[in-house]
Amino acid sequence: MSVLSLADVTVERSGLAVVRDVSLRADQGAVTVLLGANGAGKTTLLEGVSGATPIASGTITLDGRRLDGLRAWRRARAGIAHVEQDRAVFRDLTLRENLLAACRRGTTPDRALDLFPELRKQLHVPAGLLSGGEQQMLVVGRALLGEPRFLLVDEMSLGLAPIVVERLAAAVRALADDGVGVLLVEQFAALALRIADRAYVMSRGRIVYEGDGATLRADHDLLRGLYLGEPVESGV
């Protein structure tokens, strides 16, 4: 089983450490969620893992192999796919063309369309005309076409209707059950914890909680305290 592992990772923005000494691990076949309030550093951490932003110190390894010195495309080739927050699609190309653009030689868009069969009806629609939920399905599906071992997903629920969010969450869970390792960043904890195997909470750049998803889901006071940066004590 593959393991994505971070040890003492610090990432800076404009010279300020916004991710500080973060250590975490994500396992293949599991959903690992990274929670935390707005501005906690979650997006920056994912960017550090994918290589979109260089890390200042620490190590990132995939099955023991150092990734942190590699350019982003090499990390992608090693098996890391990053679904960024911006839902960027080629707006004038059809959904099908967007998927084909992401296919490796000899692969087809089937994996994305099997995960989100509702997209098959929209294959010839320009991606810019799709709903926000369909665009999100497109970018998640597109990320799979490179056959990643790990999928980093940033705030996939942002601005979407609850029913669509449920659909996306179920798809992400199914991916993990199918053997992909998912590292999911969410600001809204309830949904993420429902599909999580393991959870981390970040506050002001640091990890302030690590545990299994079910424990945090069951303890609202603990979760609230972590978000507010209060002492980590159950039942406060």
Ligand SMILES: Nc1ncnc2c1ncn2[C@@H]1O[C@H](COP(=O)(O)OP(=O)(O)OP(=O)(O)O)[C@@H](O)[C@H]1O
């Ligand atoms: N380009 C930048 N230059 C300086 N500071 C930045 C830059 N981008 C982000 N920051 C700051 O870094 C901190 C972490 O931001 P980040 O986006 O990683 O947090 P987040 O937990 O993902 O929050 P959000 O849910 O708002 O995306 C914030 O305080 C933010 O203001």
